[in-house]
Amino acid sequence: MDTRALLESAAGGDQPAWDALVDEYSSLLWSIARAHRLSDADAADVVQTTWLKLVEHLGRIKDPDRLPGWLATTARHECLRQIRRAARERPVEGDWPEQEAPGTAVDAALLLDERDAALWRALATLSEQCRRLLRVLMATPPPSYAEVAAALDMPIGSIGPTRQRCLGRLRERVAREDLP
The missing domain is CATH 1.10.1740.10 (RNA polymerase sigma factor, region 2, helix turn helix motif)
Structure with missing residues (x-):
């Protein structure tokens, strides 16, 4: 239909x-x-x-x-x-729950948080077009190229090549941050 x-x-x-x-x-x-x-x-x-x-x-x-x-x-x-x-609607002092004592799980979570923050910093150095495209493509479930084209007002045929260039630039910046 x-x-x-x-x-x-x-x-x-x-x-x-x-x-x-x-x-x-x-x-x-x-x-x-x-x-x-x-x-x-x-x-x-x-x-x-x-x-x-x-x-x-x-x-x-x-x-x-x-x-x-x-x-x-x-x-x-x-x-x-x-x-x-x-x-x-910003939280005020005292709105946050008390944190647990540091342990292995907390250390692992901290390392993941640091890695994620570094990745977001690297992403922030990309052009606006790259940032928007990569964020849209990270959606779960992944959108179709037709949906991406409609959301970002870009031709379907340029999504793949632009994605590759943006990921290449992101890899370069991640390498400079010395991320895994």
Whole structure:
């Protein structure tokens, strides 16, 4: 069934049509939320709110072929709204649980945290295009190239080569950080 038919059926209350839309575009929404480095809970809120906004606008979508772009734009706006909201809700002293005494598990976790922080520092030195592309491609489940193209407004044919160049640059920076 094409997108137009799915939207019309979903607007009429057809649950299988709605489920098909959700199956088709959920990974796009999750990849956008993860590209904004939201927590799992915040990313889930963004995805859910984006679907809610689609429900509110189902009868007003004029060009169903542009639905992926509409969803991507709506998800980006929701991500930015969530980031602004989180910035206003900073924890205060005493909100953190007491940490356990250091042990082997804590040491291993600390080493992983240090490695991850160094990797994020290396990623931060890449261009904005590389950072966004690699974040979107790290989504679970991985989005299709069509979803990545819609989310990042880039041609499908350039995703693979750009990904390779970005990973090459990241490897160079990781090597400079002396990471495993």
